[in-house]
Amino acid sequence: MSKTDPGHYFEDFRLGQVLVHATPRTVTAGDVALYTAFYGPRFSLFSSDEVARASGLPAAPVDPLIAFHIVFGKTVPDISLNAVANLGYAEGLFLAPVYPGDTLMAESEVIGLKENSNRKTGVVYVRTTGTNQRGEAVLRYVRWVMVRKRSAEAEVAEQATPKLAEAVAASDLIIPATLDFSKYDYALGGAPHAYEDYEIGEKIDHVDGMAIEEAEHAMATRLWQNTAKVHFNQFERAKDPSGRRLVYGGVVISTAKALSFNGLQNAGLILAINGGRHVSPYFAGATVFAWSEVLDKADLGGGVGALRLRLVATKDRPCDDFPGKDEAGTYNEQVILDFDYWAAVPKRG
Amino acid sequence: MSKTDPGHYFEDFRLGQVLVHATPRTVTAGDVALYTAFYGPRFSLFSSDEVARASGLPAAPVDPLIAFHIVFGKTVPDISLNAVANLGYAEGLFLAPVYPGDTLMAESEVIGLKENSNRKTGVVYVRTTGTNQRGEAVLRYVRWVMVRKRSAEAEVAEQATPKLAEAVAASDLIIPATLDFSKYDYALGGAPHAYEDYEIGEKIDHVDGMAIEEAEHAMATRLWQNTAKVHFNQFERAKDPSGRRLVYGGVVISTAKALSFNGLQNAGLILAINGGRHVSPYFAGATVFAWSEVLDKADLGGGVGALRLRLVATKDRPCDDFPGKDEAGTYNEQVILDFDYWAAVPKRG
Amino acid sequence: MSKTDPGHYFEDFRLGQVLVHATPRTVTAGDVALYTAFYGPRFSLFSSDEVARASGLPAAPVDPLIAFHIVFGKTVPDISLNAVANLGYAEGLFLAPVYPGDTLMAESEVIGLKENSNRKTGVVYVRTTGTNQRGEAVLRYVRWVMVRKRSAEAEVAEQATPKLAEAVAASDLIIPATLDFSKYDYALGGAPHAYEDYEIGEKIDHVDGMAIEEAEHAMATRLWQNTAKVHFNQFERAKDPSGRRLVYGGVVISTAKALSFNGLQNAGLILAINGGRHVSPYFAGATVFAWSEVLDKADLGGGVGALRLRLVATKDRPCDDFPGKDEAGTYNEQVILDFDYWAAVPKRG
Incomplete structure (x- = not known):
């Protein structure tokens, strides 16, 4: 064996x-x-x-x-x-x-x-x-x-395509049992923005840019004991047209999420992932930028609100004009991530 | 908003x-x-x-x-x-x-x-x-x-330039309340040098050199949640004449301080920062060297002494001749840091 | 002084x-x-x-x-x-x-x-x-x-060459006092392979490849407070024919050991190091591959077995043909490590 x-x-x-x-x-x-x-x-x-x-x-x-x-x-x-x-x-x-x-x-x-x-x-x-x-x-x-x-010849047993929800329903979101934002300190949070301050349809350019080196994404990916060969085996990747190790998509998600602090300072706690697409590959060295759109809002009670957010990340392209898909549904070629999630945010009233 | x-x-x-x-x-x-x-x-x-x-x-x-x-x-x-x-x-x-x-x-x-x-x-x-x-x-x-x-036109309210001490007075230094060096183990410390062994004016070449990579300084700076764009946004920095991300000055201070072990083995505990100047920018890849000068000494009592040290760091230049300022006050072009601090050191007698 | x-x-x-x-x-x-x-x-x-x-x-x-x-x-x-x-x-x-x-x-x-x-x-x-x-x-x-x-002239005091064991005897191996593999979970371990499944002479290609960057080996080596100049002082290393910092051999050992999981999933606990040779230098950027050979086996009792393993690592060369020494005893030029150790492994019966 x-x-x-x-x-x-x-x-x-x-x-x-x-x-x-x-x-x-x-x-x-x-x-x-x-x-x-x-x-x-x-x-x-x-x-x-x-x-x-x-x-x-x-x-x-x-x-x-x-x-x-x-x-x-x-x-x-x-x-x-x-x-x-x-x-x-x-x-x-x-x-x-x-x-x-x-x-x-x-x-x-x-x-x-x-x-x-x-x-x-x-x-x-x-x-x-x-x-x-x-x-x-x-x-x-x-x-x-x-x-x-x-093998292409191999027979495949029973097939089925599952029906998946377009998004997690706000009523299904679970906030940590004892979470209490009634004494939330906005100054220490980094901004005064509460649930009430965000509007559906609002777009936020997160402004900052972050470059990622080969050592950084490789370490980040090994830390999670992720073993996908494309992230580590440079000898093999040298044969790929890119010639480069591919960066784990989760590195892009975490980078964009960290950048989103600048505008979503009090909405760090992800409650649900509605969907996500790694639109195009990201290779080390390029600078990641990001912007967000408020897709939905929900009052979860107890002083906690939820924002449904679309987080878009790009490479080597600032996001002041919120690049995404064009009218034909084609992504801007520098978009690398389109991520849809719910985050908790303190509610003032 | x-x-x-x-x-x-x-x-x-x-x-x-x-x-x-x-x-x-x-x-x-x-x-x-x-x-x-x-x-x-x-x-x-x-x-x-x-x-x-x-x-x-x-x-x-x-x-x-x-x-x-x-x-x-x-x-x-x-x-x-x-x-x-x-x-x-x-x-x-x-x-x-x-x-x-x-x-x-x-x-x-x-x-x-x-x-x-x-x-x-x-x-x-x-x-x-x-x-x-x-x-x-x-x-x-x-x-x-x-x-x-x-805006250049903006009026500025009341102005003032503070009067700052040239150095922290030895009498103002604070050692941790329960610190007791009476059983200090010099062998485990790495050298026999105590307070008594350092002379005012003595210069020490720390000999070793340390190169820093982009990934290293960026991680070190993010760890402290320092957000200064010059350290991270390569896309923007590509427009600078250097074309490079600038390394956070604190990375240079910590690198030079770690190098200073070789000669200041028992003087690791910084008590005060008298002053510091990032003499010229440091970019990743260059090797950092360092030397120190004993500027002053003070017996703090209870078996603890203090050394006032000048720590000078260079890039790609060994420090066996103690490069600093010339007679006209101009720094050697490879000097990147001139840092003045007090450190505690065990006193034998 | x-x-x-x-x-x-x-x-x-x-x-x-x-x-x-x-x-x-x-x-x-x-x-x-x-x-x-x-x-x-x-x-x-x-x-x-x-x-x-x-x-x-x-x-x-x-x-x-x-x-x-x-x-x-x-x-x-x-x-x-x-x-x-x-x-x-x-x-x-x-x-x-x-x-x-x-x-x-x-x-x-x-x-x-x-x-x-x-x-x-x-x-x-x-x-x-x-x-x-x-x-x-x-x-x-x-x-x-x-x-x-x-100085070449310096006289050297008494000389002697110690007689060293070719390998640690199985009877000298020490397993942690309370170690008990009787409830070992092979599914969580990553594979069903137990002591009984390994044969003396068996060779295992660990398949995966891992590239190491300058930042990674330098951080890994500094973490252990290893100060050998060849790993850090790029200014000095630039004068070497390689022009590069040498990677600490321990980085290669740990990389190869981690790669060995793929085939030695339940044999992670090293008990002894019989020998080891850094066959040729490794510089950052190359991809490390590894293979193992089972040299010996020993039942240590109490449901714990030991495998004596030879772990060979290469640079930029997959190990599906188990590269090592040729008949004349000359190593394949891409072999960088030949390491001989004992590891504990759960025994089923």
Whole structure:
């Protein structure tokens, strides 16, 4: 028996199959420090135990994207080692905050399989759940990836394409049980903007730009034990037309999210991921810019509001004119990310 | 109202104005590990809980420069986002040690304003205080920066140039309350040199050289949540004659300080910053060298001495001939830092 | 007296001399996070407190290589600052697990001295012991380095070449006192392979490739407070024919070890280092590949087995044909590491 794990090919998956992913991971203050070093986030809730305690939490939770990256990383060897492309995310819901000391595990259920007409690849849909050491689910999301077949001739078992929600309903959002923004300190948060100050349709240019080096994205991706070869194996990537290692899409998400502080200072706590698309590849060296649009708002009660936000990131292109899709639906060629999420924000009244 | 923070321009500041800076920051063992990875410091007091306990402290405090960088970083969005240049530091005093778990906040008072004759810029002087979660001040320092005006025509309110001490008086130095060097282990410290072994006027070449990569300085600067665009936005910096991101001056200070171990092995604990000048810009790739001069000495009692040290750093130039200013007062063109501080050192007798 | 430490030259060493190395180092969760970011290891025992507890340990120990790098780093200023080459390791034995919070110190005894016939250099053999804050030895190993003489004329005192074991005997291996693999979770470990599944003579291609950047190896090496100039001083290295900083051999060991997960998923816990050779220099940018050979097996009792493994790493060369030495004993020119160690692995029956 070969001891080396070749990953799964499209014909290896079955509808309803449950995969228990390897390598549980204890989250630590070291991860938080590295996350700060990679992206420079400034949201006060994750930066300060004192701010978190004043908000009803026992200590600063880790940025929900840390939990997302860790859980995502665990799925790579089983789901996407032979992937051609990561196609999308949906129905992502953060269910409980994660604190340093918690240990995360991940499981995925195959909820959709669709062979492509060339018979060389197929799309695999999985619903992944991350749980902590108490067995509590901390996040759940769907992603779908295009996976190679080992052989074009291989027969594929039952196929199905799941029906996925266009967005998580505001009524399904879950705020941390004890979260209380009634004493939220806007000065320490970095801006006076509350739920009431954001308008649906409002666009915000986040102004700042952030370059990412090869060492930075590689370290950021290894930290999550993500093993996708495209991020690390330069010898192999030299044969690609780009000649470059591809940057993990999660690095772009976290970079853009950190940039969004400048305009969304008090809306750091992601509650749900409605969808996301890595519009074009990002290679190290280019400067990431970002802008956001308020897509929806919801009063969650108890002084907490939610903003549904579209976060668009570009490479080497400032976002003062909010580049996105043109009227024909074609993306500006410098757009690299189109990400749709819900975030909590304090409500004044 | 725009949600994006444009930072303050010179005409926005008022004498006596107090700015509460955003994003309190809990310091962790993760920050300490990163600090070690960025600079390679070897001072035993910060490296080992056991050494710290043998010195009367409850655990290893973080290098005072970590507290300095965190507090400095907090001030950037409010003070120096529109700065042309960081001109100097004075009257910096470390008031209490910082330990992992402490949460730091920062406030600044505007103590000086001086418009330049071109009316396009002005110099802002602030006294910044960093405090911990118990409201105790942990450090206080003055810095002055040249800040752009939004409009040359703008009238500037009351102006004043503060009178700043040339150096912190030895009698004002504060050593950590329970610090006790009576059992100081010189072998574990790395050298037998005590207070008595240093002579005023003595110069020490620190011999070693350290190159810094783009990824390293960018991570080091993001770790402190310092947002100055010149360090990160390569797209914008490509338009500068250098074409390069500028390295945060604090990276040079920490690099030179870590190099100073070789000769100042037992003098790692900075007590005060008398002054500092970033003589010329440093860009990634060049190798940093450093030398020190003993400017003054003071017996602080209780087995603790203080050395007033001048720390000079260069780029791509060894320091065996102690390069500094020539007789006309012009710096050698490879000098990048001239830093004046007090450090504690064990006294034998 | 010069305050700068010049390091020891060959004629400064004496047989039987004991050197207490400076700068004890408290290991933290920050070091573990950085280790993960540098190498991307996935061995479950070091990644998860829960897995470690299920294996009878109080929490996740740090990878034994972290202890090795820290202890090795401490010896550099005293042993190898003036080294021409790091020649080999032998008789390395891990004696007790290290946990975050432990403080490591190091001492070395000179056990061999052999001047080279050119009289310009000599080989120094030291047995180094790392101890924790309770004075317990956590690892012990022999290494030998070629060290410059200050002067070719200098007389060298008593010389001797120690007799070193070809490998640590299986009966000398020490497993952590409470380690219990009876409930080992192979799914969380990443593969079903147990002691029984490995055959002596079996070769495993680890498939994956990992590029290392200058920033990554420099940070990884500074983290261990290793001060060898060849890794950091680019100004000086520019005069070398390579023009490059040399990567610390320990970076190659840790990279290859992390790659070995793919095939040795449950054999992460190094018990002993039998030998190791840095066959040729590695410079940043090249992609590291690795393969392993099972050299020996030993049932240690209590459900724990040991595999003696040869780990070979290459640069820019996949290892599907297991490159090593040819029949004449000459290494393939892309081989950079030949490392021989014992690792624990769960035994099923």
